[in-house]
Amino acid sequence: DTEVTQTPKHLVMGMTNKKSLKCEQHMGHRAMYWYKQKAKKPPELMFVYSYEKLSINESVPSRFSPECPNSSLLNLHLHALQPEDSALYLCASMTGGLYNEQFFGPGTRLTVL
Amino acid sequence: AQSVTQPDIHITVSEGASLELRCNYSYGATPYLFWYVQSPGQGLQLLLKYFSGDTLVQGIKGFEAEFKRSQSSFNLRKPSVHWSDAAEYFCAVTTGTASKLTFGTGTRLQVTL
Numbered sequence: 001d002t003e004v005t006q007t008p009k010h011l012v013m014g015m016t017n018k019k020s021l022k023c024e025q026h027m028g029h030r031a032m033y034w035y036k037q038k039a040k041k042p043p044e045l046m047f048v049y050s051y052e053k054l055s056i057n058e059s060v061p062s063r064f065s066p067e068c069p070n071s072s073l074l075n076l077h078l079h080a081l082q083p084e085d086s087a088l089y090l091c092a093s094m095t096g097g098l099y100n101e102q103f104f105g106p107g108t109r110l111t112v113l
Numbered sequence: 114a115q116s117v118t119q120p121d122i123h124i125t126v127s128e129g130a131s132l133e134l135r136c137n138y139s140y141g142a143t144p145y146l147f148w149y150v151q152s153p154g155q156g157l158q159l160l161l162k163y164f165s166g167d168t169l170v171q172g173i174k175g176f177e178a179e180f181k182r183s184q185s186s187f188n189l190r191k192p193s194v195h196w197s198d199a200a201e202y203f204c205a206v207t208t209g210t211a212s213k214l215t216f217g218t219g220t221r222l223q224v225t226l
Contacts, residue, residue: 004156042203042216043157056213090156101147102214104156 004105006091012111015081021108023074023091032074033102034066035090043090049074081112115140115206119217127225128196134189134220136204146187147205147214148178157203163187174198199224 004025013019023032031050035043048056049068063085065077074091088109092102118137126132138144145164149157161172168180178189187204204217 006156040219040221042219043214045213048213088154092157101159101162104149104158106156107154109154 004091004093004103006089006105006108008108009106010109010111012113013078013081014113015083017081018077018079020078021076021089021091021110023076023093023105024072025093025103025105026072027093027095027103028071029093029095029103030071031094032068033092033094034074034076035092037088037090037107039087047076078110081110083112086110086112115144115215117204117206117215117217119202119204119220121220122218123221123223125223125225126194129193132189132191132194132198132222134202134204134222136187136189136217137185138187138204138206139185140206144187145207146178146180147207148172148176148187148189149203149205150174151201151203151219153200160189160202194222194224196224196226198222 007022033048034046036046037043045058046060047066052068052071063080067075088107090107091105094100094102116139120135147162148160150160151157160176161170161178163170163180171177176191178187180187199222202220205214207214
């Protein structure tokens, strides 16, 4: 299995809802990432997990809450989002070591009403 | 801090024509460089990467890139473009910290038949 999967593919939520995005990989990668991508822009790093511990938080608002329950799974919990949070949310994973490529999932298209 | 510049926001080429997408980087140490491609609404796929060694690197789908330290460039080339190559192309450089990727702003490639 050489892919990163993300569910759901699309998500529409209201500003008072609580929802979660899920990312899974079975490549044995020990680093996992969440990115946010607005239309016609490059991905922006949100969080990095290394060996299941949060290693980087790029000053993301607390309405986004990441979780790494095990080495294969990464969640992003969403609560009280704003319409400007609507974007494509990408998950990625990478093998151990400093200089390897990141493998990206297909993303979750999130719309906040 | 590292940065990546992709000077061309949008490029249009005819199918069968050659292609060159420009990428310039600014980074104090030895750069580790990537080219990713993204089709609309999809995740990012790695085309090729440069870490060290031969400065001309071959990638998937017939793409290649040449690292030129003197010009701080890592341009992507393809001798003959196919209509299916129409997509967004991102150049990226990694730092040594959890392999954080810094992306360029992207170049949108349109292919005319």
